[in-house]
Structure formats: C-alpha cells, structure tokens
Amino acid sequence: MIRELKIRNFGRFKNTSFPMDRITLFYGRNETGKTTIFDAIFSELCKPKATKKQGRRIRKRYGDNTEVEVVFSDQPVTIDEDEFLNLYAVHSGNMGLDLKSNSAWTEKIKADLFTGGIDPAKISRELANLASTSNALKHNKELSSLKSKQEVIQGELTGLKEKERSLLQRELDIVEKKKNLSLQEKTLGALKTEAVALEQELAAAGLIREKQELSVLLLKIKSSFAGREKLVRLKGCSHKELQKFDALQKNLDVISNLLIQGEAEENHLLPAEERGDKQLRMGEQPADQGGQHKTGFLVAAILVFLAGAGGAIFISDLLMRIASVITGVLLSFIFLLLGAGKSKRFTGFQPAWDHNKLRELLKLKRQNNKELREQAQSKSGEIADWLKAHRVQSRDEYLKLIFEREELSSKQERLQIELRQELEQRGLNDLRLLALEVERRLNVLDEQGVGNSGKGESDVRLLQIEMEVKWAQLEELNRKYSDLKTMVAEEMGGINASFGTLAPEIAAKEVLLRENLEAQQQLELDREAAGLAESIFSEIARDSSRNFRELGGDITGLLKEILPDRNEVEILKFDESAVTVVDGGGGKRTLEHLSAGTKDSFLLAARLALAGKCWGQGGLLLIDEPFQALDTARTANALRLIKIFIEKYSWQVIIFSKEEGLMAQAKTIFSGIKIHQLQF
Structure with missing residues (x-):
C-alpha cells in the first residue's frame, strides 16, 4: 500500500x-x-x-x-x-x-x-477428425490405399500372372503420377512468374527510394555550397568590427557634447565683450561689487578643468584626449580671467587691456569650437565610411547580419557532419565529386524512367514478405516435384526390372510390402495419438x-x-x-x-x-x-x-x-x- x-x-x-x-x-x-x-x-x-x-x-x-x-x-x-x-x-x-x-x-x-x-474446442474438433475411422477422410483414404497395395504386393508374390497384373496396375498409377507431375510443372511456372514479378516490383520500389534519398542528398550539397558562399560574404561581420563602430560613435558623442559646451561658453563670452566696450565708451566706474562674484568664477574654473581631464580618461582616441585636456585648461583660464575682471570692474576703473584680453579669449574659444566641429565632421565621415564599407545603413542592420552569419555557421556545421559521413561511406573526399556522382546517378535513374514517388515503407515490407512466401512455396513445391519425379522414375525402373528374373522381383516386392506395413503402422499410431490429444483438448475446452x-x-x-x-x-x-x-x-x-x-x-x-x-x-x-x-x-x-x-x-x-x-x-x-x- x-x-x-x-x-x-x-x-x-x-x-x-x-x-x-x-x-x-x-x-x-x-x-x-x-x-x-x-x-x-x-x-x-x-x-x-x-x-x-x-x-x-x-x-x-x-x-x-x-x-x-x-x-x-x-x-x-x-x-x-x-x-x-x-x-x-x-x-x-x-x-x-x-x-x-x-x-x-x-x-x-x-x-x-x-x-x-487459444480456442480448445476448435482444436478438439480438428483432432477428432484426425482420430476418426471414416473412409471419407484423407488420412484414412491413404491407409486404405496402403492396405490395398499390400494385398496387391502379396498377390504378386503368389504367382507370375498376379505379378503381371500388378505391374500393369502400377503402370497405370504411374501414368496418373505423370499427369500430376505435369500439373505441378504448370504450378511451378506460375509461382515463379509471380515471384519474379514481385522481385521486379521490389527492385522498382528500391530505385524510387534511392532516387528520393539521392535527391535529398543533392539538395543538402547545394545548400552547403550556397551556405559557404554566403558565409564568405558575411565573413567580415563580427562583434569586433561592431565594437569599432561603437568606438567611433562614442567618440562622436563626446566631441558633440564638448562642442555644445563650447558653443554655450562662446555665447556667454559674447555679451560680456559687448558690455566691456560700452563701459569704456561711457568712462564710468561701478561701485565695489566684485567680491561676491570672484568665488563663483573660481569654482567654475575648477569644474571645467576637471571635466576636461575626465573626458580624456574615457576617450580612446589620442588626439581627442589631448583636445579634451586643452579645452579644459583654456576654459578654466577664461573663467579665472572673468573672475578677476568682474572684481576689477566693480572695485575701480577697468583698463582697456582687460577688454582686449576678453576679445582674445573669445577668439580662442571660437577657434576651439571650430576645431571641434571639424573633428565631429571627421568622425561622422568615418562612421559613414564604415557603414558604406560594410554595405549597411545602420548599426541594427549590421547586427542582424552578425546574427544571420552565426545561425548560418551553426547550420553549416550540422550539415557538414552529415555530408562528411556520406563522403566516408562512398570513399570520397570532395563534395564536388559527391555532387557529380549523385547527379550522374540521378540522370541514370531518370533515363530508366524511375518516378519520384512510390510505395510506403509498410507496403514495401509487405511486398518483401509476399515475395519471400512465394519463393518458399516455390522451393517446397519444387522439392515435392523432384521427389515425385524421382519416385516415378524409380517405379518405372522397378517395373522394368520386375520383368527380369523372379528372385530379384520377389526381393523387391518384399521391400515394398515392408515399407507398406510400416506406413500403415505409422498412420494408425498417428490416429491413436490424435484421439488421445482430442480428449485432452476437450477437457481444456470444458474448463475454458x-x-x-x-x-x-x-x-x-x-x-x-x-x-x-x-x-x-x-x-x-x-x-x-x-x-x-x-x-x-x-x-x-x-x-x-x-x-x-x-x-x-x-x-x-x-x-x-x-x-x-x-x-x-x-x-x-x-x-x-x-x-x-x-x-x-x-x-x-x-x-x-x-x-x-x-x-x-x-x-x-x-x-x-x-x-x-x-x-x-x-x-x-x-x-x-x-x-x-x-x-x-
């Protein structure tokens, strides 16, 4: 439980x-x-x-x-x-x-x-027939025939005249056996024709199956060649190449960010320069308000320098690293000067050379931004050249090609394993030779008129079984025919020999009589055994x-x-x-x-x-x-x-x-x- x-x-x-x-x-x-x-x-x-x-x-x-x-x-x-x-x-x-x-x-x-x-009642009935003494049954007819031959042989032994009549009767029996031989010859011919026809049908089914298998194999070979060509075209598609594209894009993004920052700082310096000219023309001096701005510009200068140094750390291109550091230093210097200028503007008279320095800084900033634009344009060109060189419109399209190459490569590996097995089985070492051999064989099959579809596996197996049965029947019937033919020849020889001297004839008749008695004894034993078995199966039937x-x-x-x-x-x-x-x-x-x-x-x-x-x-x-x-x-x-x-x-x-x-x-x-x- x-x-x-x-x-x-x-x-x-x-x-x-x-x-x-x-x-x-x-x-x-x-x-x-x-x-x-x-x-x-x-x-x-x-x-x-x-x-x-x-x-x-x-x-x-x-x-x-x-x-x-x-x-x-x-x-x-x-x-x-x-x-x-x-x-x-x-x-x-x-x-x-x-x-x-x-x-x-x-x-x-x-x-x-x-x-x-099992059905014991049915077996019991069949055994009852075998045990019956009715003369209508085959085995009892055979027993009666043996007894009749026994009497004939015994009669022949009693006198020559009886012997002569017996020989004539046996000749008549042999005539019937010859007729039986003729019938068996016709049956053998018909069976052989049927067996040969089944062999031919099986051979045709085998050719159809061979053609189907060769067609599939040829398709695999062509698929292998096509896959190789496509893999050659996709050979350059790799994640390493994609990393190069990503590095170019990353550099472009960094330059673009630096350019945006530089343009913002340029726009910030432009109003300051204009304000400086106005103050020089008016000759006015503002009150002392510079202390509160000086600290802010100092902090801004430090942050800009740190930004330039940090960008140089994360940029892979050497020129871009140098540009990032120079930009950070220049911007830090600008903010320090602006802080000093603010302090002087608000604490006393601002001399004309401060305004000239501001213009010089603006000019440097514009030059730096121009270089950044050129670098951005150069990187964009490199990206465009990369896409053109790889014949794609975008990164996603190139990534799809990588996946397609990997999937095709896996499929080709499986296909190559199958094809190598075919090559080994055929003793070849080149797929082109295998393709030629397969195409040559398919052409031969086409010339022979072999179709593309035929019987299924189960139908072919049934045909095979039917053919084997036919050949077994043919072999058995041929054996019986040979035995009967031999028997007829032997009996004819016996009859001819019986017309010789009496002694040999008597000896031959004694042999025939002994064989006859043994056959009768065997039939009677078989009938008794069938009766015993019938009683056993009758009891089993009652139990069922x-x-x-x-x-x-x-x-x-x-x-x-x-x-x-x-x-x-x-x-x-x-x-x-x-x-x-x-x-x-x-x-x-x-x-x-x-x-x-x-x-x-x-x-x-x-x-x-x-x-x-x-x-x-x-x-x-x-x-x-x-x-x-x-x-x-x-x-x-x-x-x-x-x-x-x-x-x-x-x-x-x-x-x-x-x-x-x-x-x-x-x-x-x-x-x-x-x-x-x-x-x-």
Whole structure:
C-alpha cells in the first residue's frame, strides 16, 4: 500500500507530500492538480518508456527533470503501463477496456484465466477428425490405399500372372503420377512468374527510394555550397568590427557634447565683450561689487578643468584626449580671467587691456569650437565610411547580419557532419565529386524512367514478405516435384526390372510390402495419438467455458451492487462483442447498446472482477472522475461496491473528483477516508 506520495518537482507541485490511506480522495475543481497527481503516481509506478505514447506524453507535459517518490508501507511494486491503465486505473473518466488489442496485458489475463487465448474446442474438433475411422477422410483414404497395395504386393508374390497384373496396375498409377507431375510443372511456372514479378516490383520500389534519398542528398550539397558562399560574404561581420563602430560613435558623442559646451561658453563670452566696450565708451566706474562674484568664477574654473581631464580618461582616441585636456585648461583660464575682471570692474576703473584680453579669449574659444566641429565632421565621415564599407545603413542592420552569419555557421556545421559521413561511406573526399556522382546517378535513374514517388515503407515490407512466401512455396513445391519425379522414375525402373528374373522381383516386392506395413503402422499410431490429444483438448475446452461462466458470475454479483435490476452477465469469449447484459426489461444487450451509465457500471464491475482475479490481495486502484455518467443513487452504490472490494481483497483505492456531492457520499460510506482538498 502507498503510505505517502512525495512530489519534489512535478508540474505545479514543488516539495509537496500527500499522506495516503486505504481509501484516499483528492477533491478539487478543474486545473487544481488532480491529473498532475494521477500522472505522478502513474509515472513512478509504471516508469513508462520515453519512446512509447504515455512516456512521450509525460515528458512533453512535465519536462525531463521530474522528481517523485512513492513511499510504500510494504514491498514496492512496478506495474506494466498498459496493464495499469486498462485494468487498475480509470483516467479522466474513461472506463473502457481495450479487450480486442493483443497487447501484453490482455495476453497475460488470458494466460491467467483461460488457456493463453487459444480456442480448445476448435482444436478438439480438428483432432477428432484426425482420430476418426471414416473412409471419407484423407488420412484414412491413404491407409486404405496402403492396405490395398499390400494385398496387391502379396498377390504378386503368389504367382507370375498376379505379378503381371500388378505391374500393369502400377503402370497405370504411374501414368496418373505423370499427369500430376505435369500439373505441378504448370504450378511451378506460375509461382515463379509471380515471384519474379514481385522481385521486379521490389527492385522498382528500391530505385524510387534511392532516387528520393539521392535527391535529398543533392539538395543538402547545394545548400552547403550556397551556405559557404554566403558565409564568405558575411565573413567580415563580427562583434569586433561592431565594437569599432561603437568606438567611433562614442567618440562622436563626446566631441558633440564638448562642442555644445563650447558653443554655450562662446555665447556667454559674447555679451560680456559687448558690455566691456560700452563701459569704456561711457568712462564710468561701478561701485565695489566684485567680491561676491570672484568665488563663483573660481569654482567654475575648477569644474571645467576637471571635466576636461575626465573626458580624456574615457576617450580612446589620442588626439581627442589631448583636445579634451586643452579645452579644459583654456576654459578654466577664461573663467579665472572673468573672475578677476568682474572684481576689477566693480572695485575701480577697468583698463582697456582687460577688454582686449576678453576679445582674445573669445577668439580662442571660437577657434576651439571650430576645431571641434571639424573633428565631429571627421568622425561622422568615418562612421559613414564604415557603414558604406560594410554595405549597411545602420548599426541594427549590421547586427542582424552578425546574427544571420552565426545561425548560418551553426547550420553549416550540422550539415557538414552529415555530408562528411556520406563522403566516408562512398570513399570520397570532395563534395564536388559527391555532387557529380549523385547527379550522374540521378540522370541514370531518370533515363530508366524511375518516378519520384512510390510505395510506403509498410507496403514495401509487405511486398518483401509476399515475395519471400512465394519463393518458399516455390522451393517446397519444387522439392515435392523432384521427389515425385524421382519416385516415378524409380517405379518405372522397378517395373522394368520386375520383368527380369523372379528372385530379384520377389526381393523387391518384399521391400515394398515392408515399407507398406510400416506406413500403415505409422498412420494408425498417428490416429491413436490424435484421439488421445482430442480428449485432452476437450477437457481444456470444458474448463475454458467454466472460466467464462465464473467470470460472468463474478461480474454479475458486483454489477448488482450498483444496478440491482440487472441479474445476469454472459461472456462467450474475451471480446466486448461477446458480452451481454440483461436490461431493465429482461432482454439481453451487448455493451454497445447499453446506456452510458449502465455501460460504465458494467465496466467498473468488470475491472474489479478482473483485477481481483489477476492481482488478488493487496492491489492498487486509481479512479479519476469515475462516475460522470452515473446518477446520485448509482454513484452511492458504486462507492459501496468499491468498499466491498476493498474489504474483500484489502486493496488501496485512490479517487480523484471535482464533484462536491461525491466527496460528501464518500465521507458517509468510507470510515477513515483520507481527503486532500486541492486549491488553485
């Protein structure tokens, strides 16, 4: 019994555990994780292979890194996935039993309950025919023929006349055998024609398949050549080249910022120069107000110098570094002079040479800004030349080319691996030679009229099997023909020799008589053995019928717990079409003619009956939304049936449902039920 389910990583559950009891109910609305828990238990108990349907479904839905632990209170169990899903689990309300598929789980049930799925009654009838003494049967005809030949041989030994008549009779027999030989020759010719035709059809299918594979290979070769050419064109596209563009752009941005700053300072100096001229013309001296401005210009000079030095640190171009430092020094000097000029202007007469210095500074600033514009224009030209050299309009377009080259390079690597394998298989070392060889072979196939499409793999396999069967038949018939031909030749030789001396003839007849008696003895032994085997299989047939009746009785007893008005289930063989259930009116109906509720009730009873017989005590049953087609009363009856089943076989039952009413019924019917209410 499962004591606890630990889910460390499976779907929406992480590091979660669920204690279990003999009867456990997982209740919750849709999308709360019921199916996830079902799949977690199924995955751990059955460990479905990744190559099979259920394994692929689990992997696609939950990924590769799932981690689930099922803690058992006793010995752990592992169950075949098909047997589990068809017998011990109801997934998403699907009660159906796939009884028609000859899968491993159905064969196991047949082997456990019946006789491995054979029809003992049919075999018994066939053996009865072999044991019969009726002269209408082939083996008895053969025995009678041997006895007749025995009498003929014995008669021949009694006298020459009888011998002569016997020889004549044997000649007549040989004539019939020759006719049989002629018929066999025609049959051999027809079989050989059919086998050759199948060989030719298989050869044509092989050529079509060869052409398809060569066409795909040629397409890969052409794709490889085209990819190489494109990679050559994109060879210069790299992140290193992109870094050069980014460095140019960064330098341009720094120069542009310096130019904006220089133009602002130039605009600031221009009004000051104009104000200085006016004061000189008026000859006026303002009052002493310079102390409060001197400190501000000093601070501005320090900040401008630091800005120029900092720009030189972050700029990669040497000329730009020097320009940044010179600009910072000049601007600092300008602000120091402005501070001194302000102080003098407000503390006394400002001489004319101060105004001349201001003009000189303005001229230097304009010259510096001009150099910055030229540098900006030069960098813009370099960027334009870079874009032109790489045949792109923008950085994003060039980045796309880099990504395209990387993706194409990866694709080419995979393609080259495949093509190298082809080269190794063909003993070549050059793709151009391989392409020529493939094209030459395709031309030959086209000249032969080989089409581009033909039979599928399964059809070709069927043709192969059919051809092998034909050749086997031909070989067997040819062997019989050779034996018969040899026999005829030998008998003719015997007849000719029999006309010789009497002694050799008597010896030959004694040999024939002995062989005849041995053949009769063998046929009689075979008939006695068939009679003995017939009695054995008759007993097996009676046992199988009894097993079907017992299984029908078990299902009937369980079904009455859900549907009291149904009083009989009849099973003729292990097939849904051979199962009938008595309806409410007393009539017999097959499963396909039952209502959904009645059919689900039968299938639940059948599952429980088969599970009990196949597993016995201490099994496990998972039921996901099991009673969708049942009304409230039948649902309660079904739950009581499960309770009876648990008590009889000591099974563990785990139910998944979104129905609140079912949870209430389960609480009433099952004492000690463990309920987990799942939330979003």
